[in-house]
Amino acid sequence: MSSQSGDPRAKLKRQAAIEAASMVQEGMVVGLGSGSTSAYMIEELGRRWAEGLRFCAIPTSEHSAEQARAHGIKLVTFASHPQIDIDIDGADEVELGTLNLIKGLGGALFREKIVAAASRRFVVVVDESKLVEHLGHHVPVPVEVTTFGWESTARQIEALGARITQRLDRSGNLFVTDGGNMILDCHFGTITDSVALSRRLRAIVGVIETGLFIGRTSEVIVAAHDGLKHLEPS
Numbered sequence: 001m002s003s004q005s006g007d008p009r010a011k012l013k014r015q016a017a018i019e020a021a022s023m024v025q026e027g028m029v030v031g032l033g034s035g036s037t038s039a040y041m042i043e044e045l046g047r048r049w050a051e052g053l054r055f056c057a058i059p060t061s062e063h064s065a066e067q068a069r070a071h072g073i074k075l076v077t078f079a080s081h082p083q084i085d086i087d088i089d090g091a092d093e094v095e096l097g098t099l100n101l102i103k104g105l106g107g108a109l110f111r112e113k114i115v116a117a118a119s120r121r122f123v124v125v126v127d128e129s130k131l132v133e134h135l136g137h138h139v140p141v142p143v144e145v146t147t148f149g150w151e152s153t154a155r156q157i158e159a160l161g162a163r164i165t166q167r168l169d170r171s172g173n174l175f176v177t178d179g180g181n182m183i184l185d186c187h188f189g190t191i192t193d194s195v196a197l198s199r200r201l202r203a204i205v206g207v208i209e210t211g212l213f214i215g216r217t218s219e220v221i222v223a224a225h226d227g228l229k230h231l232e233p234s
Contacts, residue, residue, distance in 0.1 A: 009127050010036075012223030016125045017041040019228055020088045020221050021048065023123065024055055029081045031115040032068055033089025034061040034108040037125045041088050046071025058084060060115050061108040062178050078118065087119035092139045092211070093132050094124065094220055099233040100194050102135050104142030104211030107167065107177055113209055113216075121218040128224040135212070136191035142167070142211035143184045143201060144177060153206030154184055160200055162186040181208055 017040035024030050024045060032042055042064060045057075049071055056074045058081065059065035068075060089112055093102040101124065103109050116122045132138065141162075145153045154164050167175035167183035175183055191197055198212040215233075222229040 009129070009223075012127050012225070013037045013125070014040040016127070016221045016223035016228055017088075018044045020123050020125045021045050023086055023088070024048070024053070026054060028055045028085040029076070029083065030055050030057045031084045031087025031089070031119050031122075032057050032059040032064045033087065034059075034064050034112060035090045035106040037090035038064060038088065039067060041125065042067045042071070042073075046073060049073050056081065058115055060089065060111045061106070082118065084115060084119040086121045086123060087115050088123045088125065089116070091124050091126050091130055091213070091220075093135050093137065094126055094130050094217075094231075095135050095194065096131055096133060096231075097234050098194075098215075099124070099217040099220055099231060100135060100215065101213035101217060102139055102141055102211050103213055104144070104183065105139060107142075107175060107183060109142055109183075109211045110144050110177065110179055110181070110209040113213060116213065116216050122216050124217055124220045126220060126222055128222050131222065134190045134192060135194045136188050140165075140185040140187040141191075141197075141201075143186050144179075144181050144208045144210075145184055145206050146208060147180075147182050149206055150182060150184070153204060156204045157184065157186055157201065157207075160188075160197070162188050179208075
């Protein structure tokens with residue numbers, strides 16, 4: 001994290017992540033999100049763990065699990081802990097008012113949604129650049145699909161109006177999720193009805209999950225240039 005210390009946006013994200021981490025209390029079951037903002041949150045939870053705070057956690061990605069283990073944080077599974085007290089994660093876009101989200105540019109959207117769905121509170125941490133009037137303004141909708149027949153799945157998504165690109169890794173190879181699936185980045189442009197689009201995408205055979213998180217957000221902590229802001233859905 002120190003390599004980003006000179007980036008003003010990174011400093012704001014870290015501040016917001018620390019604020020979210022302060023919500024974790026003794027004995028809680030915590031969902032650990034994925035991505036750069038969540039990494040700050042896990043770092044802060046690791047610091048609090050070292051000071052004696054005890055909780056257990058379910059990570060949303062192998063990378064987050066690895067970071068948590070490095071701090072000694074106790075990791076558990078849904079087999080023993082089916083209910084999560086608080087899940088803290090980032091987002092790629094947040095729709096003002098509804099607080100519906102686009103997530104998944106980091107590639108962990110399926111696990112992230114499983115953890116969010118099992119949580120009493122789902123707290124999202126972003127910087128103010130992620131706030132939009134309508135989803136799709138800046139980023140595509142990631143859609144996790146099976147590798148078998150993905151071409152057919154993609155054609156059905158295109159029929160909904162999307163321009164699709166296959167997700168590749170940094171080496172230019174096909175990106176593979178922790179679950180062994182692939183991701184199609186679906187460019188719809190501005191989405192006027194994210195609820196309807198989510199429903200249509202999930203009805204397509206071959207779609208495992210989408211990066212549209214609808215009606216799940218409890219609170220958004222926004223790192224703004226003039227301080228932290230707390231948003232709740234309206």
